[in-house]
Amino acid sequence: MGKEDMLLYWGSGSPPCIRTMIALEEKGFSGYPQKLIEFGKKEHKTEEVLALNPRGQVPAFKDGDVIINESYAIIHYLQHRYPDSGTNLLPGDCKQQGFVLQRYYEVQAAFYPKVLDLFKTVMNKEATDEAKAKKGEELVEEATRFDAYLKDGTFLAGDQFSMADIDFITILLLLDRQEFKLEGRFPNMFAYWQRLKDRPSVVASYPPHFKTSESTRYFASC
Numbered sequence: 528m529g530k531e532d533m534l535l536y537w538g539s540g541s542p543p544c545i546r547t548m549i550a551l552e553e554k555g556f557s558g559y560p561q562k563l564i565e566f567g568k569k570e571h572k573t574e575e576v577l578a579l580n581p582r583g584q585v586p587a588f589k590d591g592d593v594i595i596n597e598s599y600a601i602i603h604y605l606q607h608r609y610p611d612s613g614t615n616l617l618p619g620d621c622k623q624q625g626f627v628l629q630r631y632y633e634v635q636a637a638f639y640p641k642v643l644d645l646f647k648t649v650m651n652k653e654a655t656d657e658a659k660a661k662k663g664e665e666l667v668e669e670a671t672r673f674d675a676y677l678k679d680g681t682f683l684a685g686d687q688f689s690m691a692d693i694d695f696i697t698i699l700l701l702l703d704r705q706e707f708k709l710e711g712r713f714p715n716m717f718a719y720w721q722r723l724k725d726r727p728s729v730v731a732s733y734p735p736h737f738k739t740s741e742s743t744r745y746f747a748s749c
């Protein structure tokens with residue numbers, strides 16, 4: 528089993544796709560077979576994608592006869608299936624593992640929903656300015672918490688890159704794209720982003736349309 532047996536369907540700008548792609552790169556599978564779908568053409572609803580993911584969503588991923596469509600599950604699968612390949616995303620030591628998993632699920636359960644909430648609210652033409660400001664404040668509150676977590680460590684869960692960093696860096700990439708200001712407000716997070724934004728796995732997973740289209744700057748005033 529190797530990367531030639533893999534196939535990833537993905538869409539540009541999709542956070543679940545970004546985190547999946549960073550994980551594939553970190554695990555050393557650069558050049559894995561992949562197909563970029565266009566949401567605008569509804570290519571995620573074609574037979575070939577539906578055959579892997581009946582929900583018609585991306586990421587849709589297979590590795591040989593193993594099909595997994597949940598990005599967070601793909602990250603776990605890659606680590607457990609290929610523990611010795613590329614970056615070790617989950618330490619073997621139980622105490623360290625507990626810490627990595629705590630941060631990994633905390634990003635997923637507490638930080639990412641605040642970003643999605645704000646995004647949906649600013650996109651909603653009927654949302655009031657008060658509603659937008661409230662969602663912005665909630666995101667700032669969560670970002671403050673994560674900024675403090677980074678006070679002592681190079682990475683989100685200590686001094687080694689781990690699966691906790693994969694989702695976190697995906698969020699920072701999106702915040703950066705939407706011009707959510709880190710510099711001066713969240714110094715540890717800003718330093719972390721500066722350190723990691725050029726990591727090869729992150730560069731390889733950068734959404735192509737972000738390079739060719741203007742940002743909507745949705746979070747610039749938050």
Ligand SMILES: N[C@@H](CCC(=O)N[C@@H](CS)C(=O)NCC(=O)O)C(=O)O
Nearest residue numbers: 541542543584585586596597598599
């Ligand atoms: N639970 C999935 C979520 C996947 C997901 O929501 N994908 C979106 C793109 S970000 C999608 O394909 N949306 C198209 C649709 O639902 O029709 C994961 O984390 O992998």
